[in-house]
Amino acid sequence: MAASLLRLHFHDCFVKGCDASILLVSTGSMLSERRSNPNRDSVCGFEVIDEIKFALEKECPHTVSCADILALAARDSTSLEVPLGRRDSKGVSLSGSNNNIPASNNTFQTILTKFKL
Template sequence: MSETMSSFQCIVATLFFALLLPPGSLAFELSPSFYDETCPEVFSIIRGIIEDALLSDPRIGASLLRLHFHDCFVNGCDASILLDNSATIESEKEATPNNNSARGFEVVDAMKIAVEYECPGIVSCADILAIAAQESVNQAGGPSWLVLLGRRDSKTANRTLADIAIPAPTGTLDVLKSKFAAVGLNTTSDLVALSGAHTFGRAQCKTFIDRLYNFNGTGNPDHTLNATYLETLRKVCPQGGHGSVLVNLDPTTPNTFDKNYYTNLQDQEGLL
């Protein structure tokens, strides 16, 4: 492993480690050994479910990581994103950043079923999401880190806050900084490092179509896009085309967690 890649992995691992802490929590309240006695197989169970899912869905790792990220931006990492609509709950699944976008719920369900079979009533869904995020990154070639465990699941959701708090692909730098600051993250190093998670996975055309044809209402494409890359994107995402068409976030290694996100930005090939 190169020194550059090693440093990159350490930075990202450290920041994910920080993000996994619920707002206002103290480090001693959570522990990487929380389930060592009560459910020692929890990591291997979740790892196995992800391995199976990757056989038919190579982007599931990125989807699970995104699911955890979106969960953490709404009242902390409490699995509220998993709650369905009910008489008392407006599900966060239908918030604008998640609706017809957040995915992997069935894989999380499979994890919960398998974990419950082995350790009934022990492991929270919030911790399952946290472990799944770490395992997804690691299986894609990215870093591993100690996952702090011992979260409790929320019994309520907040769709309104999800609409407000979750960073959007169209957000300006100032807006992104404010959203990171609101959850206790640094507006420079944390923002830059966590944005690097866009090194794997896919994006729907509708999330960046304005950059191709009418950036900021100018009637022109985003001038920061490489001309060749722009034409490639326009072929996949034509004007009037279907907004749900998927495009690789990284045109070279879309299923690998590496540092290409930053290289792509320097080459003017940054998608999000």
């Protein structure tokens, strides 16, 4: 699960910053980043974040953002140091997800360019 949580956090941060926008689900007026090509059938661990959020909300409602939960889950599963204080997103960017996350068939130069953005 560590690799999945790290990947989930990585894919979230790559689009609009580390704002948990990848956790938002599609609605009638908004297509979720989960449906982008690099994320479809690639990222998982959503249920772990949901379980953590549920437990935290039970103990201290409206206190910890989903963005921080996602960052802490990635950190704690891999022992990374991460700063806190992120704000949760209320929007998504399907095009940003499709265009900014490196695809498995990208050339090295394309991937390098995407990391420099």
